[in-house]
Amino acid sequence: MRLMRHAGKIAFSVALIGAVCVVLMLFGARLGLWEPITGFGFYRTYLNPLGMIVAAVGLLALLLHLARKERGGVLLGGVALLVGLACLAPMIGGMLNPQQRAAPIHDISTDTANPPLFEALDETRAGARNTLDYGGPDLAAAQASAYPDIAPLDTALAPDAAYDRALAVARDMGWEIAALDPARRRFEATARTPVFHFADDVVVVVTEKGAGSRVDMRGVSRVGRSDQGVNAARIRDFQQRFGG
Template structure:
């Protein structure tokens, strides 16, 4: 009587671990080179919650059954499976408890909305790009100011050359791929990836001399998507916080 329920608990636990593996592959498949970032994103939207609910449901039912037949080992295995499902549902649970943050429908963020740094090397031929590198103008600038009022240039006492070197250091520390750099013009262009789905965004950094000090401007643009859900603003904030640490 005890062996059959125990095997059932093992099957449920195995299913939960396979489901967890499937979710991890979906989330990090682009990083592993299995598919393009948009494919992983679409797979996550389509399958992640159904997988999580299935695991949670099987875990709960299995745990109840194992308790009824007094199989402690099987109940523990099923309960663990249920916890896996619950963990996978964490984003859903958090979003239901905490109000979802709203983001403006923009994907081009810069510290200088009056004169955004221009891309001179990266262009419309960049792989997978759907969005233009031409700045959207006053409408985009107004939406950015309302949503991300804290985004501002770095004002530093460093010389322009020192600020340029520091900017390159920060970019490398953040894992950006430097596409082009011009030490004379004090500017560089780079590509950065989002941490999970590995979406590629393009970045340009310029340094301007201001007397004995200098100013650093950053612009970050998503290759695809109307809204970046705050990713570019977060990247610029991290750059500013890391600068000269």
């Protein structure tokens, strides 16, 4: 009887612990607890079981307190149930609206014929499992099929002004600048995803084109066969922020 009387508090405590666990899965790498791929592995392995446990405990507490007409317990059980359902939301959403699988590529360039090369960043970068060597025609064809809109950015700005603008946009986007070469109008940087803190390495090169200039960009994920479209999305965001 005593356990039944405190079911809501127990369910709320379980939900609180579950919520902390989810936060750690998502942001533990940012806190320096583990590598991004480790947090992602925890997420894929434990999120759904955790959500089921929290939801089940919350539902049980809700029903018990409803039967006993204890409003406080009903509230706590309901909160726990909602937390559990929130954890299950990605799985439920995927079942109701299956998403198309992202292309199995992680190296995206605005110029696939002559992709910008990395010079400062190399194979020793922390946690890297993917090479910085470009995959050639096969990769170019896969990118053209998956992301046909990715192309160089043409701007009316003079080359030096375009380089300054590109560097300012990169800093506004929170990239960690790894190397600058103003004389050649190129820089290398590392961009990190907000969730899991995955690192993607980026090189930007500005060249003269007519009265204006052309801005090329390439992004390579350090881990994973597929980047889930992150590098293509980052290029689009960069170009939109840059403007014409």
